Amino acid sequence: MTDSLPVISHWINGAEHPSTSGRTAEVFDPALGTATKRVALANRAEIDEAVAAAKAAQPAWGDLSLARRQTVLFKFRELLNERKPELAEIVTSEHGKVLSDALGEISRGQEVVEYACGMADHLKGEFSEQVSTGVDVHSSRQPLGVVGIISPFNFPAMVPAWFFPIAIAAGNAVILKPSEKDPSASMWIAALWKEAGLPDGVFTVLNGDKEAVDGLLEHPDVAAISFVGSTPIARYVYENGTRNGKRVQALGGAKNHMLVLPDADLDLAADAAINAGFGSAGERCMAISVLVAVEPVADGLIEKIKERMNALTVGDGRRNCDMGPLVTKAHRDKVASYIEIAEQDGAEVVVDGRDVTPDGAPSGFWLGPTLIDDVPVTSRVYTEEIFGPVLAVVRVSSYDEGVKLIDSGAFGNGTAIFTNDGGAARRFQRDIQVGMIGINVPIPVPVATFSFGGWKDSMFGDTKAHGAEGVKFFTQLKAVTTRWLDPSHGGINLGFPQND
Known part of the structure; x- marks a missing residue:
């Protein structure tokens, strides 16, 4: 009976907060195909309570010296480094990706934590002396207040970590709304922040569905939203x-191509196509889904x-397998339907993932790696984001x-090329109209010191994730012009101020 399953609640004001909404959703172990938990879905009262707690905690945190905030960041980094295997097991149990892949996503998220540990340098303003006679100007960056993060199911540890380390280090309070498909990683992270010494209310986990998303988008006390x-x-x-007057960075979908030229090392290209096409069961926004030969x-x-x-x-991610299941049965069936569409559109299914024999429970959400040749560019297999282990091949002449x-x-x-x-x-790197490019690198996710984000329908908003653009997103710039009076003060002048 799913009613007897443990319920994942919220994290508000530094502690687990039982839900009163009466609404929950099932959380599955994809390798078993069975529900193992339920997650609370917030109502409006809980949304308001979460925002109120964050709003109350933020001023003191934002007013704390950078040195003292950095101490908490460094402690969080050390705790995360020590306990990564524990978090990886949680990710695998709810998402399905193999443990090595889960560890990899945590390490990439930790890069942003380490970048945020240098926030004292990233927040440095500018200073100009004597811009006018006796006048100096300097700038500073200050926190926004309460910010929201709405993260997807495919990277329950890494994607939130693209945002919250910088937001917290800059002096904001964060409300994280994780995917209801795999929420436990966020609760684990919240407890780790508590252990690292983060004041109560500065990091909140609000579990929920569209009601929680809309609540954050509409709430007048939430200044900014990061979404993937x-x-x-x-x-x-x-x-x-x-x-609703918020600052927003919204990272969307993708259909990533890998262009292989005739002079390429085909062994290197084949390895790259496998790694980038089928890692995390293709459930990556940076997965290669089209090979252009x-x-x-x-x-x-x-x-x-x-x-x-x-x-x-293909099998249970806790075993010695290369690829795990898809996250839900509904998603598995949707991805599998594209193989049928390819057949109907005249493409050749070279390797059919529907025939896979998994190393795991028969009830798991299994679909093996799939390779489809001669895919028409008019086919939905080519035009739509499949978000699964399906690699389409399109042949071109030049x-x-x-x-x-x-x-x-x-x-x-x-x-990638x-x-x-x-x-x-x-x-290629100058011609192509794409935000992130790999040269003999199939998954060109930049390191945390650079910023992540695409072009066109892959991103909405002007500021990308992490790096310098992440710092700009989670802060507001203030310019201060000063003049200290001296005996040469010239008295009253009602004319428009001029530099001289």
């Missing part, structure tokens, strides 16, 4: 958040990819045709 998810929802969050490389490259796919094991194909899409998140020609690579 599908493009339709990203557009919704951006439009509704800005309509410049002839005559397609047949040889497909053969190498097929050989590697046949050696992959570099120019490949670039035109990539640029014609609605998305502009990530792309595989070549040994430095001139072609340099031309």
Whole structure:
């Protein structure tokens, strides 16, 4: 009986906060295909309570010296480093990705924590002396207040960590609304912040569904929203958040292409296609989902990819497997439906993931890696974000045709080129209309000192995640002009101030 399952509540004011909404949703172990927990879904009263607690805690935290805030950040970093395996097990149990992949996402999130540990440097303003006679000007960055983070299911540890370390280090209070599919990682992180010495109320976890999202978007005491998810929802969050006067960064979907030129190392390209196409069961916004082969490389490259796919094991992420299940049965069935669409559209299914024999419970949400050749660019398999382990191959006759194909899409998140020609690579990185580019690197997620985000329908808002742009997003700039009077003070002058 699912009614007897443990319920994941909220984290408000430094402690677990039982829900009073009466609404819950099932949380599954994807490798078992069974519900193991339930998660509370917040109502309006709980949303208001969470925001009120954050609003009450923020002024004292924002007024604390940078040195004392940094102490908490460094302690959190050390605790996270010590206990990463524990968090990885939680991620795997609710998302399904293999443990090594879960550890990898935590390490990438920790990069942002470490970047935020240098916030004293990142918040430095500017100073100009004697801009006018006896006048100096300096600038400073100050926190926004209460900020919201709405994160997706595919990276329950890393994506929130793209935002909350910088927001907290800059003096804000954070309300995290995790995906209801895998909420336990956020609760674990909240407890870790508590242990690191973060004051109660500065980090809140508000579990919920659309009601919680809308509550944060509409609440007058929430100054900014960071969102990662599908493009339709990203557009919704951006439009509704800005309509309510909020600063919004909304990272949307993707259809990432990997362009392989005839001079490329095909073994390297085949390895990259496997790693970028099927890691985390393809449930990555930076996954390679389209391989654009410049002839005559397609047949040889497909053969190498097929050989590697046949050696992959699919199963429970806690076992020694290469790829785990998909996050829910509904998502598994949706992804599998695209294989049928490919067949109907005349493409060739080279490797069919529906035939997989998993190393795991028969009831798990299994779909094996799938390779589809000769995909028409009019097919939904090509035009839509599948978000699963399906790699489509499109054949083109030239570099120019490949670039035109990539640029014609609605998305502009990530792309990669595989070549040994430095001139072609340099031309590609300047020509292509995409926000993040890899040169012989299939998943070009920048390190935390740079900023993450795509172009076109892959991002809404002007500021990307983490790095310098993340600092700008979570702070507001203040300019101060000063004049200290001296005996040469010239008296009253009602004319417009002029620099002299």
